[in-house]
Amino acid sequence: MMRLAVAAAAAVLAGSGVQAQELSEDARAHARSLADVALESDLAYRLTESLTTEIGPRLAGTPQEARARDWAVEMFTELGFENVRVEYFPMDLWTRGHSIFEEVAITHPYPQELYATSLGGAAATPEGGLEAEIVFFDSFDDLLEFDGAEDALEGKLVFVNDRMTATRTGEGYGWANRKRTQGWVQAENRGAAGLLIRSVGTSSHRFAHTGMMSFPAQRLPDIPALAVSAPDADQIERIHASGETMRVALRTYAGWRGEVASGNVIAEITGAGAPEEIVIIGAHLDSWDTGTGALDDGAGVGIVTAAARLIMEAGVRPRRTIRVVLFGAEEVGLVGARAYASARQEDGTLDQHIIGSESDFGARKVWRLSSGVGEHAVGFFDAMQEEMEFLGIERGGNSSGGGPDMIPLAAMGVPMARLDQDGTDYFEFHHTPNDTFDKIVPEELAQNVAAWAMFTWFLADTDVDFRARPETEAEDAAEGEPAR
Amino acid sequence: MMRLAVAAAAAVLAGSGVQAQELSEDARAHARSLADVALESDLAYRLTESLTTEIGPRLAGTPQEARARDWAVEMFTELGFENVRVEYFPMDLWTRGHSIFEEVAITHPYPQELYATSLGGAAATPEGGLEAEIVFFDSFDDLLEFDGAEDALEGKLVFVNDRMTATRTGEGYGWANRKRTQGWVQAENRGAAGLLIRSVGTSSHRFAHTGMMSFPAQRLPDIPALAVSAPDADQIERIHASGETMRVALRTYAGWRGEVASGNVIAEITGAGAPEEIVIIGAHLDSWDTGTGALDDGAGVGIVTAAARLIMEAGVRPRRTIRVVLFGAEEVGLVGARAYASARQEDGTLDQHIIGSESDFGARKVWRLSSGVGEHAVGFFDAMQEEMEFLGIERGGNSSGGGPDMIPLAAMGVPMARLDQDGTDYFEFHHTPNDTFDKIVPEELAQNVAAWAMFTWFLADTDVDFRARPETEAEDAAEGEPAR
Numbered sequence: 003m004m005r006l007a008v009a010a011a012a013a014v015l016a017g018s019g020v021q022a023q024e025l026s027e028d029a030r031a032h033a034r035s036l037a038d039v040a041l042e043s044d045l046a047y048r049l050t051e052s053l054t055t056e057i058g059p060r061l062a063g064t065p066q067e068a069r070a071r072d073w074a075v076e077m078f079t080e081l082g083f084e085n086v087r088v089e090y091f092p093m094d095l096w097t098r099g100h101s102i103f104e105e106v107a108i109t110h111p112y113p114q115e116l117y118a119t120s121l122g123g124a125a126a127t128p129e130g131g132l133e134a135e136i137v138f139f140d141s142f143d144d145l146l147e148f149d150g151a152e153d154a155l156e157g158k159l160v161f162v163n164d165r166m167t168a169t170r171t172g173e174g175y176g177w178a179n180r181k182r183t184q185g186w187v188q189a190e191n192r193g194a195a196g197l198l199i200r201s202v203g204t205s206s207h208r209f210a211h212t213g214m215m216s217f218p219a220q221r222l223p224d225i226p227a228l229a230v231s232a233p234d235a236d237q238i239e240r241i242h243a244s245g246e247t248m249r250v251a252l253r254t255y256a257g258w259r260g261e262v263a264s265g266n267v268i269a270e271i272t273g274a275g276a277p278e279e280i281v282i283i284g285a286h287l288d289s290w291d292t293g294t295g296a297l298d299d300g301a302g303v304g305i306v307t308a309a310a311r312l313i314m315e316a317g318v319r320p321r322r323t324i325r326v327v328l329f330g331a332e333e334v335g336l337v338g339a340r341a342y343a344s345a346r347q348e349d350g351t352l353d354q355h356i357i358g359s360e361s362d363f364g365a366r367k368v369w370r371l372s373s374g375v376g377e378h379a380v381g382f383f384d385a386m387q388e389e390m391e392f393l394g395i396e397r398g399g400n401s402s403g404g405g406p407d408m409i410p411l412a413a414m415g416v417p418m419a420r421l422d423q424d425g426t427d428y429f430e431f432h433h434t435p436n437d438t439f440d441k442i443v444p445e446e447l448a449q450n451v452a453a454w455a456m457f458t459w460f461l462a463d464t465d466v467d468f469r470a471r472p473e474t475e476a477e478d479a480a481e482g483e484p485a486r
Numbered sequence: 487m488m489r490l491a492v493a494a495a496a497a498v499l500a501g502s503g504v505q506a507q508e509l510s511e512d513a514r515a516h517a518r519s520l521a522d523v524a525l526e527s528d529l530a531y532r533l534t535e536s537l538t539t540e541i542g543p544r545l546a547g548t549p550q551e552a553r554a555r556d557w558a559v560e561m562f563t564e565l566g567f568e569n570v571r572v573e574y575f576p577m578d579l580w581t582r583g584h585s586i587f588e589e590v591a592i593t594h595p596y597p598q599e600l601y602a603t604s605l606g607g608a609a610a611t612p613e614g615g616l617e618a619e620i621v622f623f624d625s626f627d628d629l630l631e632f633d634g635a636e637d638a639l640e641g642k643l644v645f646v647n648d649r650m651t652a653t654r655t656g657e658g659y660g661w662a663n664r665k666r667t668q669g670w671v672q673a674e675n676r677g678a679a680g681l682l683i684r685s686v687g688t689s690s691h692r693f694a695h696t697g698m699m700s701f702p703a704q705r706l707p708d709i710p711a712l713a714v715s716a717p718d719a720d721q722i723e724r725i726h727a728s729g730e731t732m733r734v735a736l737r738t739y740a741g742w743r744g745e746v747a748s749g750n751v752i753a754e755i756t757g758a759g760a761p762e763e764i765v766i767i768g769a770h771l772d773s774w775d776t777g778t779g780a781l782d783d784g785a786g787v788g789i790v791t792a793a794a795r796l797i798m799e800a801g802v803r804p805r806r807t808i809r810v811v812l813f814g815a816e817e818v819g820l821v822g823a824r825a826y827a828s829a830r831q832e833d834g835t836l837d838q839h840i841i842g843s844e845s846d847f848g849a850r851k852v853w854r855l856s857s858g859v860g861e862h863a864v865g866f867f868d869a870m871q872e873e874m875e876f877l878g879i880e881r882g883g884n885s886s887g888g889g890p891d892m893i894p895l896a897a898m899g900v901p902m903a904r905l906d907q908d909g910t911d912y913f914e915f916h917h918t919p920n921d922t923f924d925k926i927v928p929e930e931l932a933q934n935v936a937a938w939a940m941f942t943w944f945l946a947d948t949d950v951d952f953r954a955r956p957e958t959e960a961e962d963a964a965e966g967e968p969a970r
Binding site: 051057058059066101102105111113114207208232233237241294434435439440 | 539540543597690725777
């Protein structure tokens, strides 16, 4: 459906005098030579290696994240970027408090330790820990629809068991994530002592998957909330199936630690023709604390930085300014991205943001170019995709949001695009201790850089405006097609 | 070479009047029907599930291992085995002491926590922990050959980096294991404060591989000794390569806790014709403490028990007695196996052990039948293999030791045989937290049971003596072929 809609739109545009093929011979030749260099370059790989080794885990708001900012400033400066700076913003710090290893065990009927991890934002157990009976829910929907006695969950540990399936696009993630983001509210509202969930993600390995919870109306949890690894969730499921009453003990130290500073690190290649026009490409600098954030999002840092650097090295300035933003505090709720967008509203430069995109979905190959632009500009992306086809890249639809850290800008009307990576095995590693540098394949990372170098060049060296044109879009909408 | 030698031996035997084909029509038909039932049975799978769920980890000498013995006695009794009993033996208990999670972190130059685990037998750190500089050795051989200053390792943490490669037979394990078993002596003799090694095993996941160390002349270590996961070893290797001095802090609680009891659980199917003749098939009941011992060796427990039970169920008693032994305390130095063999010397029944075999190499399919028998009996195994070929089983050589818990019996002259399992990915999971029930494929486990049912039936329902015949073997030896 989406493909058909795009093709139709392109035909309309061609007919209405807009060039479907808006890429000059020069732009195409230059982009291709950038890609050729990128495919032979190990710069992204080395940057990711450096970040994940020299900083390692870099939880938002911690000294490790601050060290990552220092690393980024030094790196950008050494690589010759312009206007290198940090924009600081305040955030509320949450930490695990003790160690990445948390103490969780079945105490009855079959005593054994479990591999578990607190969810971001969770409270600690009472000092000395707690022990309670498990109430088993096969799915988050079952918990939502629970109509047991009012005190049925009082003082109990709610366990939610939904499983996620692997897809190329990661589309099952949002659904599977509901138990993680919203589960605590359901549990706490019914008086539960805590929440345990089967890890989100697709891994069968014994790693627990962390991640931030959601906080409606700024309410924070008073109960502990943890994910247990899939094999441990299997144990709980089997014991539940046996009909035995099950008790679990936990002792955790997680909690909110007050306001601290985080920051976005910004660097630029100033445009030669229209320096006030900004193509923003990003990744995030923070990571979860149990892994070293290689796939999420060390790879993204390496990819967008290397792509910009290769454009710089090629010696031709693009027409527009390329702004690389390494966001802070993404994992804990897009805090850096929101701060960035607010600051642009305040300094009046929001409208100068021509288009944005983020790399934040691992390190596998890019397989699709998606856009989120005005219908008149869809043909420009079709033409871009043709140039990138030799990299194995298909054309996606025109409803892309650009990536997590682009959400606040997109909501303010900045056009977006995305180079979609193959996410089939992303959730094997994502938010677990297993997100480490060895999972990155150098050749796949280089393919990303090639795609990003071409993409960034095409977007920065044109005068096409990607913003939706209200009159045209209204017509499209009337025909039942989504504007974005 | 081995195949040629076997073929030659078989030809000689055929010429010397021994039947190469010693399996009766009845035996072959019965074995085949056992296999057919086994391929449809989930008994081994259910037994392994029960052991790994209801007991979970079962470190030798702990209450968990005692619970596993109770489980086994009850299980054997319920399944209708005869002469179900426990033979207790004393052992020295070693435990991690605190939790399966151990506190290890790089403190300089790039502070971050590491995923590590104490090696069996290691000492604790001094109270409050220790912090020391890493001295990096790329291989155990480099450590052995180290000719630095006499005090070069004094107070340091020795790190040994050898990597193991995956093979079907697991043959790289012994070599890779030297750093684990012997590393501490080298480190301690040179005054090191502790030993760290890259995990033995082939996994790239963030699991540390534990396992027992060796203790020459009953000497026990005074220093902590730990394995770090492969991704963490990569970090150490990269930091070393950068030329930075590296410091690591650890706090561990491991140690020896004094003498406790362990035990072997024994159950039988009494032979109809020659009940005093024993075919011993085994597995081990204990496991390491960080996983639930599904592959090592819950699967083995399930396989040999189910094979014997299916023979019982078929309603025809074999000529010889089938004795199933679930050994205790295998992981900590074959303590149960040694106790069993000593007890048989003492009670005078050693010579009644006609042949032995153990299942202790995971849960992948059996691909080879190996023997360790007198040359006159090689033809019997050739004939067995022909019957088992439909299961995808090849004929191996005649130098099999029967499996770890068979070593003491083999050393006392008991003939051995083995159904070799595909070990290509065994060391992805072995001795790590990741050795859990979900790693077992039901169909592959059933193939094992089919092979074991046939194998056990053939060995138990014959009058062939598998012991080497000194005169014949001496001749073979004179021709330069190994007797076993």
